[in-house]
Amino acid sequence: MHLTRFLLTTVLVIYSVSVPLAHSQSMPATAQTDFYFAHITDGGSDDEKWTTQIRFVNSNPFAVSGNLQFYSQDGTPLLVDLGGGSFSSFGEPVPAFGSLLLETKGTSPVLRTGFAKGTFDAPVQATAEFRLWKNGRFGTGVSVDGISPNTQFVTFADSSSGIAVANPNSSAVSCTVQFLNASGFIVKKDSISLGPLNQTAFVLGSRFALPDNSTGSAYVGCSQPVASLAIAGNKNGITGSMPSGAFAVPSNQQARIQRLFKHLVKVLNAVPNNELSVGQVNLRIGSSLILNASAITSSNLVFVELAVAELLADSDSELAYVIAHELGHIFQASKGLQFYASNRELDADRFAVVAALWAGYDPYAGAGALGKLAMVTVNTSINAQLFDNLTDPHTSFSNRMGSMYSLIVSACSSPDWDAFCSSTRNTLHPHMPTPLGVSATQ
Secondary structure (H helix, E strand, O other): OEOOOOOOOOOOOOOOOEOOOOOOOOOOOOOEEEEEEEEEEEEEEOOEEEEEEEEEEOOOOOOEEEEEEEEEOOOOEOOEEOOOOEEOEEEEEEOOOOEEEEEOOOOOOOOEEEEEEEEEEEEEEEEEEEEEEEOOEEEEEEEEEOEOOEEEEEEEEEOOOEEEEEOOOOOOEEEEEEEEEOOOOEEEEEEEEEOOOOEEEEEHHHHHOOOOOOEEEEEEEEEEEEEEEEEEEEOOEEEEEOOOOEOOOOOOHHHHHHHHHHHHHHHHHOOHHHOOOOOOOEEEEEOOOOOOEEEEHHHOEEEEEHHHHHHOOOOHHHHHHHHHHHHHHHHHHHHOOOOOOOOHHHHHHHHHHHHHHHHOOOOOHHHHHHHHHHHHOOOOOHHHHHHHHHHOOOOOHHHHHHHHHHHHHHHHOOHHHHHHHHHHHHHHOOOOOOOOOOOOOO
8 A cells, every 4th residue: 555645845745655554663672683691501511401592572574684692701702502503603584573592502511601692683572591401301491681781780689699791892891799788788899890792690699708698789880881680599599580770871872873773774674665765774873072963875874973862862762763864865865866855854854754653663753852952052042943944954943843743744644544643643642632643533
């Protein structure tokens, strides 16, 4: 089914694209494109052998490709057997709406530990289960999520809790580990230094010589983002999983940019008939003290400063709008198309709205991003908006918001898009007025 081309006016843009499946790109909150398992365990004696089972779920309507890389504790490649021989790197596809199950064979006669990195071209849900086999019979297992690195981690802990920390960086990292009692007082404190791609794992009671009945919490703070996890246990061994204790702030903005960029490119390239295809696009992330994102069309490159992600830190949809706007310029250059002929920036804004609708992000998020940019650039007054209309090819922020809103109204008034807009409003904006809200008659 195709959307009837909109009439070209000052507020409408001609986009003829297939109607997306309603929220077909919705995904678990834990889905990532680049993630780490802070601990991997494999091998051992016949009476007590460990394996690691790794599971992927792809909630996207297209196949996802990825690579899994295993590292020893000293940063060297860790050879594991997943059924086809011993390797340290595995490339595995996951079917659309499908899943994939892998498990190390535990063939090593000695226990080996380390960590693993997953890199996929679209977000997948990834979990790992550490499985203990006793005399060939399954004994117990605990699962952890694949996570994005972070600088701070906290978890409930006791003397039997296990902690693992992996350094995914190309330089050394220093960390502080603290054990706090139930009243919040620091009982024990230690320092950890991890070289590039190094990993360590320990039991808190052994590391800090804690009494057996000690309970409280453990805190890990590092100079650079690391992957961390905790496992519950008792004197007989592991007993259960612990949730990720990574702090929400500060978040890993580089990983966030990569995840949103990969997802948008994959979604746009999967639109039927290549109607929104941007092809193979590269990403470069800058760290200058400047708010900027741009498209270098001659190199098929999108450039995003970390400062933009930090400004939009509380909204993936707002950051996705910025990235999709730059992908709109890539689309303009690769297809030789610009439907909003009077202004390529308004055209890229509208491309971003369509991309948001396809990818399951909030199509209103462009207004949030522009509002924050207006605030930090002290560009919120009526005079500033009028001035922008004369000198800035992006035009004023208010005009850009109005242009994007007009596109939403036009799309959702089309019978072809009615079901999709209804699903979008019921999922994201069930209490808002139309077009992406409940009907005024309801």
